[in-house]
Structure formats: C-alpha cells, structure tokens
Amino acid sequence: MLPKLPREALLDLCRRMFVIRHFEENLVPLHDKGVFGGHYHLYVGQEGTGVPAISCLRADDYLFTTHRNHGHLLARGAEPKKLFAEILGRADGLNKGKGGSFHSVAPSLGFLHSSGVVAGIIPLSTGTAYASKAQKNGRITVCLFGDGSLEEGAAPESFNLASLLKLPVLFLCENNGKYGAGRAVAAAQSSTMAAYPLTDLPKAYKIPAQQIDGMDAGLVHATISEAVQKIRAGEGPQFIEAQTVRFPGSETNWPTVPKQTDTSLAWDVSSVPEKARDWYRSCDPVLIYIRELVEAEQASRDEIAAVEAKVKAEIAAAVDFALQSPYPKPEEAEKAFFA
Amino acid sequence: MREIAYYEAKFEALEEIMAADERVHLINGTFLSLSPHRHVYQNLKNKYGARMIAPPISELSFCGLATGAAMAGLRPIVDLSTGSFIYEAWPQVANEAANAFSMSGGQTKVPVVFHLFHGLRGGGAAQHSGSPQAMLWNVPGLEIAIPSSPRDVKGLLKTAVASDNPTIFVDHTRLLDLRGEMPDNDKPIPFGAADVKRPGSDATLIATSYTVQVALQAAATLAKEKISVEVIDPRTLVPFDLATILASVEKTHRVVIADETHQSCGVGAEIAARIAESGFDKLKAPIRRVSTLDVPVPYSPPLEAHIGPSESRIIDAVKAVLR
Numbered sequence: 055m056l057p058k059l060p061r062e063a064l065l066d067l068c069r070r071m072f073v074i075r076h077f078e079e080n081l082v083p084l085h086d087k088g089v090f091g092g093h094y095h096l097y098v099g100q101e102g103t104g105v106p107a108i109s110c111l112r113a114d115d116y117l118f119t120t121h122r123n124h125g126h127l128l129a130r131g132a133e134p135k136k137l138f139a140e141i142l143g144r145a146d147g148l149n150k151g152k153g154g155s156f157h158s159v160a161p162s163l164g165f166l167h168s169s170g171v172v173a174g175i176i177p178l179s180t181g182t183a184y185a186s187k188a189q190k191n192g193r194i195t196v197c198l199f200g201d202g203s204l205e206e207g208a209a210p211e212s213f214n215l216a217s218l219l220k221l222p223v224l225f226l227c228e229n230n231g232k233y234g235a236g237r238a239v240a241a242a243q244s245s246t247m248a249a250y251p252l253t254d255l256p257k258a259y260k261i262p263a264q265q266i267d268g269m270d271a272g273l274v275h276a277t278i279s280e281a282v283q284k285i286r287a288g289e290g291p292q293f294i295e296a297q298t299v300r301f302p303g304s305e306t307n308w309p310t311v312p313k314q315t316d317t318s319l320a321w322d323v324s325s326v327p328e329k330a331r332d333w334y335r336s337c338d339p340v341l342i343y344i345r346e347l348v349e350a351e352q353a354s355r356d357e358i359a360a361v362e363a364k365v366k367a368e369i370a371a372a373v374d375f376a377l378q379s380p381y382p383k384p385e386e387a388e389k390a391f392f393a
Numbered sequence: 394m395r396e397i398a399y400y401e402a403k404f405e406a407l408e409e410i411m412a413a414d415e416r417v418h419l420i421n422g423t424f425l426s427l428s429p430h431r432h433v434y435q436n437l438k439n440k441y442g443a444r445m446i447a448p449p450i451s452e453l454s455f456c457g458l459a460t461g462a463a464m465a466g467l468r469p470i471v472d473l474s475t476g477s478f479i480y481e482a483w484p485q486v487a488n489e490a491a492n493a494f495s496m497s498g499g500q501t502k503v504p505v506v507f508h509l510f511h512g513l514r515g516g517g518a519a520q521h522s523g524s525p526q527a528m529l530w531n532v533p534g535l536e537i538a539i540p541s542s543p544r545d546v547k548g549l550l551k552t553a554v555a556s557d558n559p560t561i562f563v564d565h566t567r568l569l570d571l572r573g574e575m576p577d578n579d580k581p582i583p584f585g586a587a588d589v590k591r592p593g594s595d596a597t598l599i600a601t602s603y604t605v606q607v608a609l610q611a612a613a614t615l616a617k618e619k620i621s622v623e624v625i626d627p628r629t630l631v632p633f634d635l636a637t638i639l640a641s642v643e644k645t646h647r648v649v650i651a652d653e654t655h656q657s658c659g660v661g662a663e664i665a666a667r668i669a670e671s672g673f674d675k676l677k678a679p680i681r682r683v684s685t686l687d688v689p690v691p692y693s694p695p696l697e698a699h700i701g702p703s704e705s706r707i708i709d710a711v712k713a714v715l716r
Binding site for chain 2: 116118147148149150151152153157159161166167169171174176177178179180181182183184185186188189207208211212214215218219390391392393
C-alpha cells in the first residue's frame with residue numbers, strides 16, 4: 055500500500071527511491087572497470103524500507119548505518135556526487151576519501167559514523183540516544199542494520215542497555231536474507247541464528263518488537279511513524295524487523311546488475327534475464343511502489359518516467375563529477391587523525 | 394603547596410570536572426577499584442547522580458554507549474576498573490572510537506575517556522593484572538595518559554576530559570595511597586610534557602605509572618653508592634615527549650626503561666626504539682629494559698614479585714648500563 059501522504063510527498067519518495075536505484079546501478083560498472091577497489095554492498099531491493107522509514111524522522115535525529123549505507127545516506131538527502139566521490143576515494147568525497155563505501159558519513163544529516171563491523175553501530179546508537187536523553191533535545195536515534203548484525207554479542211548487550219535505560223532508539227533490522235546466499239529457505243529464516251523469529255532476541259530484553267513486510271512502503275511508513283512517536287514520547291527503545299527478498303544482484307560475492315531499472319519494467323519484465331525475472335516481477339520494492347502510484351491514480355506512467363529521467367541525468371552528472379574529482383594528496387594520509 | 398593523597402587528588406579532579414562541565418558523565422565503576430577509600434565515590438554520587446550510570450557487566454556495549462554519547466556532544470568518562478577488562482570492549486575502543494575522527498575525514502570528534510587500572514596489584518593473577526597500554530599504543534587515534542603522582546593524576550585527568558580525542562587513562566591501584574605535593578592553584582597538565590621526577594647525571598631512568606615510584610626508590614638507593622640517576626616520567630605515551638628524554642641522554646649517555654607492560658612490543662620496546670633512532674650517537678651503552686617478564690601473570694606472591702619491574706631488577710639494570 056501507499057503511505058498516507060499527500061501526492062507531492064509520495065512523488066518525492068518515488069524520486070528518492072530512483073536516486074538510490076540508479077546510484078547503485080551506476081556504481082557496479084565503475085567497480086567492474088577497476089575505478090575503485092575494495093568490497094562494497096548495494097541497497098538495491100531495500101528502497102521500500104529505507105526511503106519511507108527515513109522520511110518519518112526529524113531533521114536533527116541521528117542515524118547509524120553499516121554495510122548497505124549508500125541507500126540510507128541518499129534517502130536522507132546526501133549528495134550523490136559526493137557519495138560517488140567518496141567511494142572512488144576522491145578529495146571531494148563526503149569524508150575526503152578517508153572512509154570509502156563502508157564509512158561514508160554526513161554529520162549535517164545525522165550520520166556521524168558508519169561502521170564496517172556489522173554490529174559496531176549498535177552500541178554507538180545507544181550512546182547518541184543516551185546523549186539526547188541527557189540533553190533533553192527530543193532527538194531520537196535510528197540504528198539501521200542487517201539480520202547478520204544480531205549474531206554479534208554487541209547486539210544483545212546493547213538491547214539490554216537500551217531497555218534498562220529506556221533510551222530513545224529505534225533498532226531497524228533490515229532482513230534481506232529471506233532467500234539469500236547461505237540462508238536456509240526452511241522453517242528458520244537464517245541458517246546462522248538460533249533465535250527465531252529474530253524478534254525473539256529484543257523481546258527477551260523487553261523491547262517491543264515486530265516483523266513487517268519491508269517491500270510495502272505504506273506499511274513501513276505507518277509502522278515506523280508509530281514507533282518513532284512512542285520513542286519520542288519517552289517509552290524507550292523499539293525494534294522492527296523489515297523483511298525483503300534479496301536482490302539477485304546481491305546473491306553473488308561481488309554485486310551485479312541483472313537489468314538496468316526502468317519505469318516500464320513495472321508492467322513488463324520480459325526483458326529481464328529469466329533467472330532474475332521473478333524478483334523484478336514481484337519483489338522489487340521500487341516497481342511495486344510505481345505500480346501502486348499509478349493504480350491509486352496519484353501519478354501517470356509518463357509522470358513517473360519523467361521523474362526517473364531527471365534522476366538518471368542527475369546520477370550521470372554525479373558520476374562525471376566523481377571521476378573528475380582529484381585524489382587527495384598522499385601526505386593527507388598522515389594528517390587529521392587527531393582532533 | 395599542600396600534601397594530599399593520590400586518591401584524594403583524583404577525586405578533587407573528578408569533582409571539579411563534574412562541577413565545571415555538565416557534559417561530563419561517569420559511566421560505570423568507582424574510579425577507585427576495591428580500594429578502602431571507595432566510599433568517596435558516594436559523595437560524588439550524591440551531588441551528580443543524574444550524570445552517573447551503573448551499567449550491566451557489558452564492557453562492549455557501555456564503552457560503545459560512551460563513544461556514541463561523545464560523538465553527540467557529551468564528555469563521558471568510562472571506568473573499566475581492571476585494565477584487562479578493556480579486552481572485552483576492544484571492538485568499540487580500538488575499531489570504532491579510535492578510527493571515527495580519521496575515517497569521517499575529520500568531521501566526527503570523540504571526546505571520551507576510558508579509565509582503567511593496569512598492572513600487578515597483588516594476587517590479580519593472569520586475568521586481572523593486564524597492562525594493555527602497549528597494545529593500545531599500537532592503535533593510532535588514541536591518546537594515552539599515565540600518571541604517577543597526586544599532582545599528575547589531577548592535572549592529567551583534567552586534560553584528558555578537555556581533549557577532543559578518545560583518551561585512555563591508565564591508572565594503578567598501588568598509587569592510590571601515595572602522598573605527594575599539590576601546588577596551590579594547580580593547573581591541568583598538558584599532554585606531551587614529560588616530567589623529570591629526580592635530576593641526575595650518570596644514567597637516565599625512564600619509568601611510567603607505579604614503576605616511577607619504584608624507580609625513585611632505586612635512584613635513592615643508588616645515590617648512596619654515589620650513582621646519580623635521572624628519573625623521567627613521560628606522563629603521556631600519546632603524545633610522546635621525546636625531546637625531554639633526548640636532552641637527558643645527551644647528559645648521561647645511558648638509558649634504562651622500567652615499566653609493567655610485558656617486554657615484547659612493550660612500552661619499553663617502543664621508547665628504546667625511538668631513542669635509538671634519534672639519539673644513537675649519544676649512547677655509550679645498549680639501552681636496557683626492565684619490564685614484566687613475558688609470561689602470563691602468576692598468582693602466588695613470590696611468583697608475581699619475581700616477574701615485575703622490582704627495585705632490585707632496576708638497580709641491576711642501571712649498574713649494567715654503567716659498566
């Protein structure tokens with residue numbers, strides 16, 4: 055379903071989803087051509103969670119993210135050109151080339167730190183929440199992590215602390231592992247986690263927890279809005295597991311793009327390679343959202359295509375910007391590791 | 394000038410810091426370990442209880458909480474109590490707090506203090522006697538302060554809290570009852586300023602933490618044999634004041650380094666390397682290290698005493714470099 059929002063806001067969510075999708079689809083060939091090195095992870099397939107969820111926040115709230123951080127930063131309004139530049143290790147990057155894909159930050163948007171250790175941010179998120187409570191500024195913290203993060207001891211330790219201290223933090227677990235690599239499709243959702251459902255873990259620490267369909271933008275928006283309201287009212291932490299089906303391009307060790315996204319795919323996936331076709335037909339949250347916009351007569355196909363065309367042009371310009379940005383001077387490596 | 398006990402100086406610092414800056418929060422512990430004086434912590438709690446928390450026994454999460462709170466503008470001081478417990482929090486201290494400022498391109502400051510008691514404490518055995526400062530010195534992005542006197546603990550703690558960087562505050566329970574002078578209108582002690590604890594001319598004896606006190610005893614004993622030892626306390630490992638040490642070596646040409654980290658890749662090893670790299674031409678004898686022997690710390694008193702940097706081992710080392 056669609057979020058209960060005015061048309062302009064619905065179209066803005068659509069635009070943000072396109073920004074993420076086309077950003078990621080343009081990143082993969084840059085890596086394949088050797089323009090940047092190191093491992094990286096895509097947010098494709100989770101736009102239906104991140105975009106509506108982040109739209110529920112106040113401008114001064116804190117967010118922590120980890121491996122799949124590109125989508126969260128872009129959903130919140132980070133400039134694609136600076137994120138590309140960071141991932142390419144350039145001087146104009148969000149972190150001046152010191153962080154890369156894993157560690158891109160945007161303090162003005164509430165992203166102070168992005169960890170490459172999957173559960174590394176969970177204790178930190180209790181810290182910004184603790185500070186906000188002490189400073190009585192009404193800010194909340196949203197901690198965005200994947201299901202794998204729950205396997206590290208930092209997760210349950212932090213749930214205990216957050217619950218005891220009634221901290222204003224939302225733990226948003228994006229479980230894209232339903233049918234993912236190394237995951238069992240059987241009764242237990244994950245082959246590496248004995249706690250099932252995953253919500254059992256926060257519930258053991260008396261944190262209210264629920265599972266939702268992370269491909270349903272309207273449900274995500276409604277659920278997160280309500281959770282945020284409770285947290286801001288001082289009720290303590292909340293845990294939400296948003297489930298998505300893993301993007302086929304993230305099944306492999308190195309990301310791939312089975313098919314460049316285009317608005318027309320929402321109604322015809324015949325051009326998608328057969329192996330990935332089912333996902334684009336029924337699990338792609340961007341295409342689901344587009345169809346809902348049209349069915350609800352909030353926008354025509356042409357209007358959506360126009361939004362997409364504008365985003366594509368913006369992303370193409372952002373790639374050019376990053377490619378033209380200089381590398382930092384080598385001696386910068388020895389500077390600024392102390393404040 | 395007045396005389397004061399080390400633990401009193403430390404609590405004066407905490408009280409003054411808490412009074413001056415409401416961003417300072419105390420996370421966990423008593424800052425006095427199991428010392429009989431730990432009741433003074435209650436005075437602090439009565440005044441500033443709202444800014445103090447007693448978290449569960451989960452070093453990883455509460456060090457992360459303090460680090461995150463520092464990112465958001467607080468200035469938390471975390472008490473890990475026993476130094477070995479920082480191993481439980483290693484991912485947050487060494488991989489998150491230490492890296493955040495650099496990794497963010499200089500945007501995210503982390504003004505957190507991790508306080509701990511290191512070293513041989515008498516019966517601590519292998520898991521409560523750790524001296525993790527050498528390992529932590531191998532992590533860029535952390536400042537390390539290591540006091541040895543009432544005046545230093547007060548002045549360095551104030552500077553640690555004022556610092557915008559994550560700082561490890563390395564204390565020692567055997568110092569808590571030490572009495573020493575405190576100047577009137579005492580000031581914060583800047584990081585990176587070594588202190589000549591006893592002037593001398595025959596050998597330079599560099600020591601840290603409680604071992605400074607052992608080194609001063611050794612120097613007094615050696616003075617009776619007409620051997621003049623200059624005792625230098627670096628006071629901070631990061632930043633490190635090599636200039637004061639080299640100036641002393643210029644005069645004495647002989648160096649002994651005594652401290653409680655294990656010998657291999659220990660604090661003594663790093664200081665010796667720096668002196669050799671920058672002052673080799675000034676040396677007339679190989680540098681000697683008096684460290685904790687490279688074995689897990691044993692429990693039984695004579696075994697524990699055998700492996701530490703004792704006065705007799707320090708005296709032997711000084712005599713060896715003078716030979």
